[in-house]
Amino acid sequence: MRILITNDDGINAPGLEVLTAIAADIAGPEGEVWTVAPAFEQSGVGHCISYTHPMLIAKLSPRRYAAEGSPADCVLAAIYDVLHGAKPDLVLSGVNRGNNAAENVLYSGTIGGALEAALQGVPAIALSQFMGPETGALADPFDCARQHGTAVVRDLLEKGLWTDDDYRIFYNVNFPPISGAATKGLCVAPQGFRRDTAFSTEPHLSPSGKRFLWIQGGPQHRPTLPGTDAAVNLDGFISVTPMRADLTAHDLLADLSARLA
Numbered sequence: 001m002r003i004l005i006t007n008d009d010g011i012n013a014p015g016l017e018v019l020t021a022i023a024a025d026i027a028g029p030e031g032e033v034w035t036v037a038p039a040f041e042q043s044g045v046g047h048c049i050s051y052t053h054p055m056l057i058a059k060l061s062p063r064r065y066a067a068e069g070s071p072a073d074c075v076l077a078a079i080y081d082v083l084h085g086a087k088p089d090l091v092l093s094g095v096n097r098g099n100n101a102a103e104n105v106l107y108s109g110t111i112g113g114a115l116e117a118a119l120q121g122v123p124a125i126a127l128s129q130f131m132g133p134e135t136g137a138l139a140d141p142f143d144c145a146r147q148h149g150t151a152v153v154r155d156l157l158e159k160g161l162w163t164d165d166d167y168r169i170f171y172n173v174n175f176p177p178i179s180g181a182a183t184k185g186l187c188v189a190p191q192g193f194r195r196d197t198a199f200s201t202e203p204h205l206s207p208s209g210k211r212f213l214w215i216q217g218g219p220q221h222r223p224t225l226p227g228t229d230a231a232v233n234l235d236g237f238i239s240v241t242p243m244r245a246d247l248t249a250h251d252l253l254a255d256l257s258a259r260l261a
Contacts, residue, residue, distance in 0.1 A: 008109025071113030091117035094127035132177030147180025192224025
């Protein structure tokens with residue numbers, strides 16, 4: 001098996017080292033693991049692509065490349081340049097430092113990398129490690145992802161639903177903010193929504209007196225509705241959410257058509 005890995009935390013991120021080990025386990029001794037990851041952190045870029053300017057790509061070592069672009073850029077660079085048009089068998093994106101549950105999904109570069117792979121017709125899984133007080137006290141904050149990542153990916157490859165329609169299914173996996181030993185198991189969960197919190201801006205003045213804005217996220221440990229992704233993560237479960245890029249509100253089509261007839 002040929003596996004491509006990427007992330008949004010950058011080529012030197014500790015989560016990418018965890019993902020490299022997971023991918024090596026899945027690929028096996030006869031397989032290949034290729035890395036094309038952003039040269040610098042790209043958190044929060046979503047499915048952005050560098051459409052209006054070129055990106056520099058550099059080979060760091062065999063099968064390991066850094067690109068000055070987003071995770072989606074990295075997937076495109078891997079398929080059409082590094083691999084010369086030969087698509088990988090699987091794309092893994094992550095392991096993100098921090099959760100990509102609930103509304104975070106819509107901002108996440110980790111998700112963007114997996115989404116681009118799905119648009120290119122390649123099976124893809126995004127993996128993220130929820131962080132919190134318990135992970136902060138661990139010697140390895142990625143302990144849960146490290147312990148359970150290979151099994152989750154293997155289960156999805158063997159038992160998951162993989163479609164070949166235009167907007168293919170890809171998977172979003174979030175590991176709970178606890179140790180691997182304390183993890184309760186796996187739960188298939190829909191994307192949730194954190195109520196009464198949102199991304200916002202905070203103004204700061206530079207030493208020269210100029211006014212800048214920092215984007216800041218809301219509290220991450222507020223549970224979503226019962227049974228949804230962040231809620232099951234905070235209850236100690238690994239969440240698995242099937243996703244696709246089609247943003248159409250299919251449940252409203254018939255009613256809207258009747259109203260506008």
